[in-house]
Amino acid sequence: MLIGIILSVAVLSTGGGREEQVEKAARRMQALFTLAGEEAVLTRRLLAARIRPTGYRFEVQSEDKWLPLQGIAALRQRDFPEEMTVRLLQDDLPVPLDDSENPARILFLPTGETTPFVMELGWAFEDFSLRLIGEESGELRLEWSPQEAL
DSSP: OHHHHHHHHHHHHHHHHHHHHHHHHHHHHHHHHHHHHHHHHHHTOOEEEEEETTEEEEEEEETTEEEEOOSOGGGSOEEOOTTEEEEEEETTEEEOSSOSSSOEEEEEOTTSOBOOEEEEEEETTOSOEEEEEEOTTSOEEEEEEOOOOO
């Protein structure tokens, strides 16, 4: 019986830790996306967050191509915690994150607008996810939701 109690406590502790990791990653992304939006307005440049299954990086459009954004340490490339699941939706449709021909990007326009999106962060086989929701106005918000098939 003692082993069962210890295992229950360990499982509960781990679950809370995983939720905290999801929340930390989502809040960091929310803050960095806000910063990228402000940077786009201040510098009058088109910026983007390029989303991959393992992380994201910020880019700037230069002529007809996208280049990694440099010179702003906070907007450096970021990796998601190992085993975190990520899903990006635009126009209510899933966006492939591993398409090298047409990479998944969230745009930050010099007008302050953002490509509308929903980014779901969670863990495989867990019953929660945290959604980072980006409105066209540039507003970003977080909401917890039951996890669908990520």
